[in-house]
Amino acid sequence: MTTLLFNKPYGVLSQFTPEAASRWRCLAEFINVPEVYAAGRLDADSEGLLLLTDQGRLQQRLTDPRFGHWRSYWVQVEGQPDDAQLNRLREGIEIQRKRTMPARVRWLQGEEMPDLPERDPPIRVRATIPTSWLELSLREGRNRQVRRMTAAVGLPTLRLVRCRIDLMDGKAELDLKDLPAGRWRPVTNAEQGRLNRLLSSSRPRSRMARRGADRRG
Template sequence: MTTLLLHKPYGVLSQFTREENSRWASLQDFVDTPDVYAAGRLDADSEGLLVLTSNGRLQQQLTDPRFGHWRTYWVQVEGTPQPHQLQQLRDGITVQGHRTRPAKAAWLKAEAIPTIGDRVPPIRYRATIPTHWLEISLTEGRNRQVRRMTAAVGLPTLRLVRHTIDLMDGGTPLTLTGLEPGASRAVSKEEEARFVQLLKGSNPKNQADRRRG
């Protein structure tokens, strides 16, 4: 099994095939390891942590919401978050006719604002409307879900960075730490062993039982 962690930059599709006449780059511009594919997706206009693996079962394990792997995002939004808006995100809201699962949502105050570089190209700023950072965690990942959720509560997303994937095995979550945009690394022996252990218990019911225990 070959598994990599990649810091996907803005403007890159989560696939290795470049679409004809597309303005977006693809993963082949950053990763030359053969036979690996993205376990889950980030939109081209989103950034952050992407797991690439040659193991189809691991792809399913990390993306199927029944396994309950929390994925955490730094989200720069337009407007000032209000308590009721954050609670709406936590409780779940209806997006495109589907109710989102309960989420975690917090307003990152000044001391907790992520220390990441400016996006290229930069986000749009409007002088009369402030921007703030939220931290949002989900166990599901429908198409443009975070953006649709924040828009639904009146806080349009300007920038979206996935920085953590929790394997829910009691170990340290996978993070962007040490990875510059466009950079990737092979998982460590310890991380690979954790993935193998996850696959041994890849029945969603078994995992749910262990979490309850």
């Protein structure tokens, strides 16, 4: 089994085939390993952690919404959040006529702020409006969900970076540590062991159990 971690830059599709007449690049410009495919996706204008594997069962396990893996994002937003906005994100917001599942949200300040190089191209900055960083964790992956959620509470997303994937209720995780943008690496032996345990773990929880876990999150 071949499994890779890739730090996807801005402007890159989560696929190996370019789209006709698209301004976006594709994974083939960065990764020359045959027969691996992304387990999940990031929009072209999002950055960060992408897992690629040649094992269909692992792809299915990581993307099946019944398992509800937490995925964490660093989100640079326009403005400064207040408690009401953060609580709305945590409790769930109706977007596209469907309410989002409860989320985990933290306002990152001081030393907690992510140490990232400037994006290429840079984000837009308005001199009169400050920006803030949030850490937002979700157990679902609806279309452009993070951007829609922050916009709904008055905090438009300027930059979005997936920083972590939790494999088993936070007991094992994959992250961006020491992986520069545009670079990939094979998973370590320890990470492969976590993935193997994931594949041998129990079946999806019942709907009621998942709802209880979401409330606790």
